[in-house]
Amino acid sequence: MSDNQADAGGAVQSKRADARRNKETLLDAAAKVFVASGVDAPVRDIAREAGVGLGTIYRHFPTRADLVIAVYRHQVEACAEAGPALLASNASPYVALREWIDLFVDFLVTKHGLAAVLRSDSAGFETLHTYFLDRLLPVCTELFDAAVAAGEVRSDLSAYEVMRGVGNLCAGAEGDDRYDALRLVDVLVAGLRR
């Protein structure tokens, strides 16, 4: 899962060993910097942490957003895969949805500022936004629709809105001890109930 940065499947590996090694180094360094300083950390910080030039970063990841995507891709993957599993192991689709949202939220708040990226249109992050949506929205939709079909939640919303809503609630939760994102998401999810 570590190499392709376009769609899953057909990505080509670089021929040269140093390039592959550097990409790996870069991903590690970026992950480290992201947890330390948030997703907004300057590209230069990551380059320094990796002991690498700026050009190197930008050949591997054409855009800051692409780097962020690559770093979090497999974590998003895990979240996506949990969806169907939860649906299968729960009698109530609503409960499954709630638990999936818990997972989603955990993921978001663990990574500094990642949630903020979910609502950003500032060009560069559009890619990341798109990726999150492409991968997670179908999962969320499946859970949400099941809960709607079971008559457990109100039906005047879209799964998309729920996901973005949750993402937005988590935005900027870091470093503000008066604001408990988990609890607010709980309120939102409670409001979903029919």
Next chain:
Amino acid sequence: MSDNQADAGGAVQSKRADARRNKETLLDAAAKVFVASGVDAPVRDIAREAGVGLGTIYRHFPTRADLVIAVYRHQVEACAEAGPALLASNASPYVALREWIDLFVDFLVTKHGLAAVLRSDSAGFETLHTYFLDRLLPVCTELFDAAVAAGEVRSDLSAYEVMRGVGNLCAGAEGDDRYDALRLVDVLVAGLRR
């Protein structure tokens, strides 16, 4: 309401006519640019629109945020003043709270990107963030506490969380027709109910 930029009351007017005129021009220009391009519009755009140098802006408004505050001050004021009024004219504090939140949301979504500012810690916007909180939080608290006291809403939240939550839900609502912030706020507020 047009001149003071510190706290209400004791602000001193500039002695020179051109300064007063420029400040006015600046506020008009900024308002115009903000509706056209959102609160994130570059300072230089505002300077150009006003036909004024950058230095002039920064003497009148030490920070971008101060300018934004000045532009929206009386609208924030109106929102703040509506709180007690709603509380007085409604039998149910919960209904008053809900209506106040409607006002608040209207204000946020009408002005491009203003909501995003509520969740931002990015240094530059801190002033703006602080101002919003200082003025609006007490109002929201009054309404919220009344609703809690009346036993109409759950009590494991703070007014601060509600306000930030609503603000967050509205962030990035522009230009996304699949995302209806109003409706999500509605869900959140419904979830508040006890």
Next chain:
DNA sequence: AAACGATACGGAACGCCGTTCCGTTTAGCA
């Protein structure tokens, strides 16, 4: 009317950002 501070003005300059460009180095193959 003239002269003179105090005050306000414009915009060049600074530091930080993401990103691009290109001369230099190096890996892997013949």
Next chain:
DNA sequence: TGCTAAACGGAACGGCGTTCCGTATCGTTT
């Protein structure tokens, strides 16, 4: 052991908010 395509580092670019300062203007005082 060369040779070349690939990858490298980092200077340079344009855009941002903000600062700084020489210049122009205002309002006053003679």
